[in-house]
Amino acid sequence: MPERVSLNQRLFDLPLLHGLGRSIHSRRLASEPRGQSTATRFFRNIPQLDALQGPLRELVVGGDSCRILVAGCSFGCEAYSLAAYLAVEFPALDWTIDAFDISHEAVAVAQRAIYGSKYGLADPLHGESRRYAARLLEPCGEAWSITADIRRHVHVSHGDLLASDFSATAGYDIVFAQNFLLHMDDATAAEAFARVVGATRPGGALFVAGMNLDSKLALVRSHRLIPVDWKIEDIHNSDQMRRSAWPWGYWTLEPIDAARPDFIMRYSTIFRTPGSAAAPA
Numbered sequence: 001m002p003e004r005v006s007l008n009q010r011l012f013d014l015p016l017l018h019g020l021g022r023s024i025h026s027r028r029l030a031s032e033p034r035g036q037s038t039a040t041r042f043f044r045n046i047p048q049l050d051a052l053q054g055p056l057r058e059l060v061v062g063g064d065s066c067r068i069l070v071a072g073c074s075f076g077c078e079a080y081s082l083a084a085y086l087a088v089e090f091p092a093l094d095w096t097i098d099a100f101d102i103s104h105e106a107v108a109v110a111q112r113a114i115y116g117s118k119y120g121l122a123d124p125l126h127g128e129s130r131r132y133a134a135r136l137l138e139p140c141g142e143a144w145s146i147t148a149d150i151r152r153h154v155h156v157s158h159g160d161l162l163a164s165d166f167s168a169t170a171g172y173d174i175v176f177a178q179n180f181l182l183h184m185d186d187a188t189a190a191e192a193f194a195r196v197v198g199a200t201r202p203g204g205a206l207f208v209a210g211m212n213l214d215s216k217l218a219l220v221r222s223h224r225l226i227p228v229d230w231k232i233e234d235i236h237n238s239d240q241m242r243r244s245a246w247p248w249g250y251w252t253l254e255p256i257d258a259a260r261p262d263f264i265m266r267y268s269t270i271f272r273t274p275g276s277a278a279a280p281a
């Protein structure tokens, strides 16, 4: 659990208030209009990336190169954070990240690759992200720019996951589709989810933090995805943006419930696609 926990979160994490929290959240879910946002941050969930050195290691280093897709990349913070992680933890690895977003403005920021506090760069040189930020960023006037060698591996383009002509080869080893499916209605999220599953190679991995948990459960079951049982509670509680606001918005994230029989399926944010290369969960 991160050190600074809001009073709101401490209150609604009390077992006594779990039922009230769920009931407020259900009402928000039923009544609030969905709306996309470009909110993002660098190094949003490092424990989640640590899975690349844990159960997904074989997927990263097992082939000649590792190909990754980041859908809904916003200003690029997620893709570049991942890039820094790979550069630091797997210095000999040959890797490529393709990233895309529906917002032209966000894509322009990601392609420019110069950041200040405005585009998700809050205090990047402190905390556990420091090691990765030092590899990723170099001073650029008052701001920071992404180092040239990392930029060469990250290709950002404009794209709509839901477009009729959307096409992604099914060849990606790893696909990230995070923090935008929850802003879609269930039918749209199901279509978008099918497309990111389709872009992941058999035995590959899909990162899907930032989904409505009930709709994620239904979708991962219908696509026969295999949950990765890796630091689930740690990853869940690292999603501070959503945890700290529970239950006051449809997009917020409930306190984890270790007693649930579907614990791993419900709370895992990483899933393997079925296929010969899939490791046991």
Ligand SMILES: C[S@@+](CC[C@H](N)C(=O)[O-])C[C@H]1O[C@@H](n2cnc3c(N)ncnc32)[C@H](O)[C@@H]1O
Binding pocket: 036, 037, 038, 039, 040, 041, 044, 071, 072, 073, 074, 075, 077, 078, 100, 101, 102, 103, 106, 159, 160, 161, 162, 163, 177, 178, 179, 180, 210
């Ligand atoms: C909240 S941001 C999340 C950014 C990043 N994935 C992260 O987790 O930090 C969601 C992004 O998804 C993008 N998005 C929403 N619908 C999309 C679509 N159909 N195709 C591509 N990008 C989309 C939005 O433009 C926005 O930039």
